[in-house]
Amino acid sequence: xxxxxxxxxxxxxxxxxxxxxxxxxxxxxxxxxxxxxxxxxxxxxxxxxxxxxxxxxxxxxxxxxxxxxxxxxxxxxxxxxxxxxxxxxxxxxxxxxxxxxxxxxxxxxxxxxxxxxxxxxxxxxxxxxxxxxxxxxxxxxxxxxxxxxxxxxxxxxxxxxxxxxxxxxxxxxxxxxxxxxxxxxxxxxxxxxxxxxxxxxxxxxxxxxxxxxxxxxxxxxxxxxxxxxxxxxxxxxxxxxxxxxxxxxxxxx
Amino acid sequence: xxxxxxxxxxxxxxxxxxxxxxxxxxxxxxxxxxxxxxxxxxxxxxxxxxxxxxxxxxxxxxxxxxxxxxxxxxxxxxxxxxxxxxxxxxxxxxxxxxxxxxxxxxxxxxxxxxxxxxxxxxxxxxxxxxxxxxxxxxxxxxxxxxxxxxxxxxxxxxxxxxxxxxxxxxxxxxxxxxxxxxxxxxxxxxxxxxxxxxxxxxxxxxxxxxxxxxxxxxxxxxxxxxxxxxxxxxxxxxxxxxxxxxxxxxxxxxxxxxxxxxxxxxxxxxxx
Numbered sequence: 284x285x286x287x288x289x290x291x292x293x294x295x296x297x298x299x300x301x302x303x304x305x306x307x308x309x310x311x312x313x314x315x316x317x318x319x320x321x322x323x324x325x326x327x328x329x330x331x332x333x334x335x336x337x338x339x340x341x342x343x344x345x346x347x348x349x350x351x352x353x354x355x356x357x358x359x360x361x362x363x364x365x366x367x368x369x370x371x372x373x374x375x376x377x378x379x380x381x382x383x384x385x386x387x388x389x390x391x392x393x394x395x396x397x398x399x400x401x402x403x404x405x406x407x408x409x410x411x412x413x414x415x416x417x418x419x420x421x422x423x424x425x426x427x428x429x430x431x432x433x434x435x436x437x438x439x440x441x442x443x444x445x446x447x448x449x450x451x452x453x454x455x456x457x458x459x460x461x462x463x464x465x466x467x468x469x470x471x472x473x474x475x476x477x478x479x480x481x482x483x484x485x486x487x488x489x490x491x492x493x494x495x496x497x498x499x500x501x502x503x504x505x506x507x508x509x510x511x512x513x514x515x516x517x518x519x520x521x522x523x524x525x526x527x528x529x530x531x532x533x534x535x536x
Numbered sequence: 537x538x539x540x541x542x543x544x545x546x547x548x549x550x551x552x553x554x555x556x557x558x559x560x561x562x563x564x565x566x567x568x569x570x571x572x573x574x575x576x577x578x579x580x581x582x583x584x585x586x587x588x589x590x591x592x593x594x595x596x597x598x599x600x601x602x603x604x605x606x607x608x609x610x611x612x613x614x615x616x617x618x619x620x621x622x623x624x625x626x627x628x629x630x631x632x633x634x635x636x637x638x639x640x641x642x643x644x645x646x647x648x649x650x651x652x653x654x655x656x657x658x659x660x661x662x663x664x665x666x667x668x669x670x671x672x673x674x675x676x677x678x679x680x681x682x683x684x685x686x687x688x689x690x691x692x693x694x695x696x697x698x699x700x701x702x703x704x705x706x707x708x709x710x711x712x713x714x715x716x717x718x719x720x721x722x723x724x725x726x727x728x729x730x731x732x733x734x735x736x737x738x739x740x741x742x743x744x745x746x747x748x749x750x751x752x753x754x755x756x757x758x759x760x761x762x763x764x765x766x767x768x769x770x771x772x773x774x775x776x777x778x779x780x781x782x783x784x785x786x787x788x789x790x791x792x793x794x795x796x797x798x799x800x801x802x803x804x805x806x807x808x
Contacts, residue, residue: 322712325696328701328702329699329700330696330699331696331697331698331699331709331712332696332697332709332711332712335699335707335709335710335711335712336701336707338709338710338711339707339741339744339745340744340745340748341745342626342745343745344625344743344745344746344749344751344754345624345625345754346621346624346625346746346751346754346757346758348751348752348757349757368760370760370761370762371760372757372758372759372760374621374757374758375617375621375757375758375759375760378624379621379624379625379754402661403615403616403617403660403661404613404615404760406661408613408614408662408664408665409643409665409671409674410614410641410642410643410662410665410674410675410676411613411614411676412610412611412612412613412675415613415761
């Protein structure tokens with residue numbers, strides 16, 4: 284305050300020191316406002332708060348990455364890398380598995396076995412690329428879960444020996460879209476080598492009685508659970524199976 | 537010879553001896569000084585070396601990277617796994633209006649009418665095509681934030697809450713965003729949305745929290761056909777560089793000069 288009177292010389296107009304004071308106050312207010320309002324790390328790396336990066340980096344990941352899966356599941360990994368699903372990462376089907384990787388016992392990833400899952404990729408859609416394997420979920424083995432015929436880790440389609448399909452193409456094609464798709468011809472037929480060269484004289488064997496079908500379909504058979512069962516004694520005992528069911532395209536009801 | 541001269545003559549050996557002692561002292565002092573100074577001097581040289589070693593071993597240095605994504609439209613099967621994975625990884629609301637990435641289906645009929653749909657962002661797959669008449673061509677186009685090198689959203693942010701990192705990702709500072717929606721208006725790709733609970737702008741981060749751990753974004757991890765490729769833009773030996781060498785590359789809305797870092801291969805001219 285002692286310097287103010289000395290400024291009030293005749294040459295300095297009265298408003299100048301007032302203006303100086305006002306500007307000084309404004310500058311102090313601005314500096315104070317910046318000190319309190321601008322975050323500490325603002326401008327360290329650019330026109331943003333550098334501490335925001337730490338918050339973003341600290342987010343927890345949900346997907347572990349397939350390298351992490353391979354640490355324990357190396358056998359499945361090797362099988363998958365040898366097949367048509369080699370480009371499909373584990374968590375593409377099994378869902379986020381970072382929790383499982385951190386705690387393998389308590390957190391389990393999903394295992395999609397239901398029929399609705401695979402058509403997400405493999406149902407026919409005209410917008411899908413040409414050559415991508417697609418099926419019509421309505422006609423392709425209705426009701427059967429995909430995993431009953433296809434191993435999702437090595438999803439090669441079931442094959443029929445070319446030696447039969449060379450002549451029995453229609454039967455093979457029909458069987459390929461039936462519930463019996465995975466069965467080889469030789470599961471039910473005995474096919475001696477001579478049948479290929481002399482098909483009329485060397486006849487292949489066929490099942491002859493109900494017990495053959497019953498070895499999979501009777502109530503007490505030791506076959507996989509999803510195979511439909513009947514009671515051999517009470518289920519139309521006067522007929523053989525193929526009088527009502529066509530074995531190459533067996534209907535379910 | 538005056539006594540004074542004599543004194544001088546007498547003292548001259550002593551003076552010479554004093555000088556010799558002084559020189560010895562001087563040299564020893566110099567040695568001591570060198571001993572003291574050596575660690576300091578070496579330290580000045582060593583500090584940058586140590587820092588370089590640290591960044592090589594464990595630390596992540598954003599300046600060493602510049603990330604981009606490649607999308608091969610001809611490989612996308614529209615399964616929507618990327619959309620689901622992104623929502624799970626980044627805690628995006630599971631409704632049908634908020635997406636960091638989504639998949640569009642373009643169906644171009646025989647009458648040349650372009651029909652674009654994206655039911656629930658493609659997350660649950662796509663229903664059968666419902667067009668009357670034949671289909672001329674049809675394909676899926678995954679979309680996401682283009683992480684533009686010249687990003688309009690960063691330019692319009694009034695508070696500096698959205699920013700470009702040194703490695704090329706465009707991020708949002710959740711704690712600093714005021715939710716004014718300028719960036720949502722500015723983005724020509726519709727890649728930004730307002731978080732319904734946090735009331736801040738949200739967008740694709742290239743899964744930045746995964747990048748710093750050396751992982752790829754979640755959508756790239758789960759893509760079953762390899763339609764999404766991730767890597768460095770400017771290096772020669774990364775999956776993205778290979779992708780860009782072997783394909784004709786296009787970007788979305790190039791006339792806007794946003795310089796996107798999401799590169800499309802086999803992109804149809806109808807895609808907007």
